[in-house]
Amino acid sequence: MKIPRTTLFLFLLPSLALIFIFGVYPVAYNIFLSLKDVNLISYIRGTAKDVGSLNYRTVLNDSLFWRALYNTIVFTLLSIALQMVVGFLLALLFNYEFPLKGFLQALVMIPWVMPIMVSGSFFRWFLNDNGFLNNLLASLNWIREPVRWITSEKTVIYSLTAVNVWLGIPFNFILLYTGMQQIPEELYESADIDGAAGWQKVLYITLPMLRPVIVATFILGCILTFKVFDLVWIVTRGGPGGASHLLSTFSYSLAFDRFQFGKSAAVLVLMQIIVILFVGFSNRIRLEER
């Protein structure tokens, strides 16, 4: 039976409406806001003036924006690199049968099932100058002065990245592990017959066969990490002195601490541009692969 085009369109309509309401409209409205002088008063009164690119210029002149951009890049790249390496090693490990495997696998998944509110509050307490970690190191006589994990502008972003690595390992592990399960056992068996060493099997079979999964994990991970907000907001609120702001927390703080909605929208637009550039770039990589 041939279905008329109009009927087909009717079936599409609900999803098109959803995409428009939750996708196109907010993005368009955000761009509109970013070009206006929107603060609490002008927003309520409806008197926000057009200011052209002023919000963008102000934001680009703000040292906090550049700090947040730098932090976002460091945070994303370091997180992804470490999460993928550790996740891959764990996946390799769990690919073997050994006692207590199920139990240990459940342990690995803990960071993922714990609400960020809980783990974030825990790490705030754990990493303070007077926190658990410093007390532990001091009691072992490893340090005299507390290490300033989250109270120094130099170290704070790396501490937060470490926490995020811990949080993100399960995600990487589970994707890579499921990927590994799909690799036919025969490949390894024939490699055994050829007398390949363990590392050679990983290098010449596991990694190449896993490539599509690795690329997908990488891109998904980058996008998920790029927009991380809750972890940083709960542990440091972007502090001390703005030193750990990511673009997401910086934009939130502009909107809801300072009611600078126009500038906040400008930061969000810049974030979107970065994501679009990144996705375009990664698509090109994938196309070249084929």
Add this chain to the structure above:
Amino acid sequence: MSKKLLIGLLVLVWSLAVSFGAFAATTLTFQSYSNPTEQVAQFIQKVLIPELQKAHPDVEVNYVYIPFAEYMSTILQQAISNTLPDLVYLDNPWVPQLIEAGVFQKITDNVMQDLGEDFWMDFFPGHRLLTSKDNDIYALQVHTNNLAIFYRENLLKEAGIGEPPKTWAELQDACQKIKESLNLYGLMLYAGADEAGTWQFEPFLWSNGGSLMELDQPEAIEALGFVTGLVEKGYTPRDVIGLKDQGDVTIWFMNGQAAMMINGNWEFGWHLLPDVLEKLGDVKVTPFPVPEAGMKSAVLPFGGECVGITTSDSEKAKYAWELIRIWFGEKLDEYYEKWTGHIPTLASYAAKIANKRPEFEVFIKQAAYAVPRPPMGGMDKYPDVSNELALALQRSLTGAQTPEAAFKEAAQNIKSIFTPEEYEASKARAREILEEVLARAKGQ
């Protein structure tokens, strides 16, 4: 079958009756971030609303609770979608912005006719300044609060400190003794990168003659240097920059990790409840320390909540005002004395409450030297100014910048928030308020 029909009919009749009933009465919405179980909310629900209904049985009042963190964004959404509640209860620094935005209805005539000019003038000047604009009244501040030093008397004695510190020098001295003899933190305070961080630093800044609008001046830099010194010398933990809220400060204090803390009178209704005080047994309050001996009081910001009418429906506004009038007219004694851990905003009540609640005495005395925050920092631009100060405070406390560099940068950023004319006007305004209160504080 007929049974189902009967039930259906009954449901229909019932729902019609209910909707008709609701339609006939006037329903007001009272919006607040005071948790329904807290004392202020209890007072509104158990005393104010029934009192209004005694006179007007057909008026319904719904108490709507919205958490503090979502409060302003909710009001914003409501204002834009024309769904504002009828009465709003909220933190005082937000009031100038909302007056400017046109969220509040004018209540000048109501106040003057029902409560009178004398009543209005009985409000401490700062509260009047905040809730009115161009000689029109838009809200009333229902209670106030400020900051002082809470201390553990026994710990101070153990450290060989006879009297609690009165000046900055004595404070530093006391901290040193506490550190040396007890190995405890001397003073706990709050320095998060938000309004509460600014609010806790303002008494140091203003008492020293520094202004939010002139952070690059020596008085301001000196104040920042003093607080930074407390952290550098290990008298105050650097972790104060990462606390969740001022309640966290009290947790350290209650745990015995610090001998003194900067906090507000509301703590007597939050963490330092009677059973806790009894268990600790030695908690006392002393005025906020002053930079130089001989000053009568530190210059402090005041906090507290205001109530205003947001409905533009004149019928609803009439009942909304009636509720406020009952609060400030017939029920004010009861409110201050029985229900809250807050200080009155009216001069004539202050002394009365001081007699009944001795733990508030210090705060009530200081209230005479407390000023509102927004006029000290560019009025409706205050949230932005405050944010710059809080960031600079954190940079200095963590050693990322010297106090001088941190405040020079902040001063530059604050200037760029305003147009040059606005900046000069705001600077002059803040100076004027500061000079007046400083003169009184110094007893000149």
